[in-house]
Amino acid sequence: MKLMQILLSQSEAGAETYFEKVAYAFSKDDSIQQRLVIEAQVSREKRLEKAGVDYRTLPMDKFGKIFLYNNFLKRYVSDFDPDLIVTWVNRASRKCPKSSAIVVGRLGGYYDINNYRKCDHLIVNTPDLVRHVVANGWSQDHVSMISNFGELPESLDLLEPIPSIPEGSRVLLTLGRLHVKKGQDILIKALPKIPNTTLLIAGDGELKDELISLARSAGVLDRVFFLGLRKDIRHLFDLADVCVFPSRFEPLGNVILEAWATKTPLVAAASQGPSWLVEHEKDGLLFEIDNVEQCAKQVNRVLNDRCLAAKIVEQGVQKFEMRFSMNVIINQYRQLFDQLINEKGKAGLK
Template sequence: MKLTQILLSQSEAGAETYFEKVAAAFATDPDFKQELIIEEQPSRQRRLDSAGVTYRTLPMGKISKPLLYNTRLKQHVSRFDPDVILTWVNRASRKCPPSNAVVIGRLGGYYDINNYRKCDHLIVNTPDLVRHVTENGWPADRVSMISNFGELPETLNVTDPLPEIPADHKVLLTLGRLHEKKAQDTAIRAMKQIPNATLLIAGSGELRSELEALAESEGVADRVRFLGLRKDVRNLFELADICLFPSRFEPLGNVVLEAWATNTPIVAAASTGPAWLIDHEENGLLFDIDDHAQCAEAVNRLLADETLAARLTEKGAQKFRDEFSQPVILQQYKDLFLRLAEAHRN
């Protein structure tokens, strides 16, 4: 089967990162001949090259983009002639050109489904997103719920220098763009009540100066490290004792799956996605959104109780293997692609 995946985005956020993971996984599957269509972006191209992924690019120059972007998009699709096109994020779904392929839009958030009118079918990654699209008029028989997998492919890992940590400190890791929704402020405020620990904040965004000022005012600046955008997530998880995920708003939460996949205990705010994924006290600990005192209490509890941390980690790893591992999720993708492509041909 021939598969085209289209991502028209310069962002390096969660959806784009997961796109790269799915592309790397399908690149190793002998049942699929895959080609990506992406915008020119050197950092993404280097990672895809490392993972052995075949891709075509669209020009982003001031002159070449308006002149050639849409034409090249049509040419790439027409020349490859795929059986299935998987579009990622709103823009790719809006701009997908006509073809003989079945077109599947992949949503990882509460987006306007008008962006997906060119799609024959939708894939969403949580039950609540099924509710979202069907309540907004999308036919229930044209949406499938396939969640994400948590593995961190070594081929996409980029080596960066790791921060130095005091010898007597535990390491807390939080990942995500520096945005109000991600609630890094909650984690910083919690640090006042978590002694002998260093918080690593991996991510870039407009709130960095504000969050740095908060760490200063809370008196924890010497124990909070802002790492910027990182693509060495595997290495950061290896360094971490606890993964801390304080998001106020999170449709799914890839970080939870990555923590389970790397055998890292997880403490998360009970936003929509983490509350669906995590069984409190079974495979992770949840705290109320914005409650930094509860957050600190949960972290301190895990740091003080190695038996509890080990049990939660083991149960998380088991749930990951059973429901959110790459073989499980990719098989669901493959089964859907085969079914829809056959129906489309007939």
């Protein structure tokens, strides 16, 4: 199978990070010849090169973006002549050139379905996203629900310095863009009620200054480290005693899968994705969205009850291995791709 995956984004958010993980996973399958098309971006190129993933870049300088970008995209598709193309996020799905390939759009959010008119099939990662795309006119026969996997491939890591953590302090880790949807303010407000802890916040965004001011006013600025955008997530999970995911709005929640994969106790706000993934008191602890008191209470329970922490880790790992491991998810992708290619071949014989 010749597989092309296209990502036209400069963002380093969850969808883009997961694109890199899926590309890495397919690069290890000898039965698949894979090629990526991405926008020129030094940081992403470094990670893909380290992981040994084949890719081509589109020019992002002022001249190249205006005059060469679309022609390069068309040429890359034509030269590779793939059996199947996966388009990631809206822009790639809109701009995918015409070809003989099957086009599969992958979306992990409540996006405008008009962006996916060129696609033959859609992959979404939660049951509610199936409902969303069908409610917006997409045929249920042409949409598949395949969730995400939680492994953090070491070859995609780029290690960065870690601040000095005070001796005896327990480590809380939260990851995500610094945006109101992600709820980092709730965790900062809860921190005075969670003694002897240090909070690591991995992510960047428009709320950084506001969150720093909040930590200062709450008297915990010396206990909070803003790490910025990180691509050494495995290393951060290794440091963490608890992963806290206070997001107000989250269709899925890759961080939850990563916590299970790294055997890290999990506490999360009960937003859309976490409520679907997590069984409260079994493989994680949930608290009401925006509830500072409950957030602090559930984190303290994990920190102070080793048996509880061990139980939610063990059962989280079991669920991860059965439903959200790389092998399970990539096999689902592969089965779908084979099915779509076979169906196309049978249709061509009629």
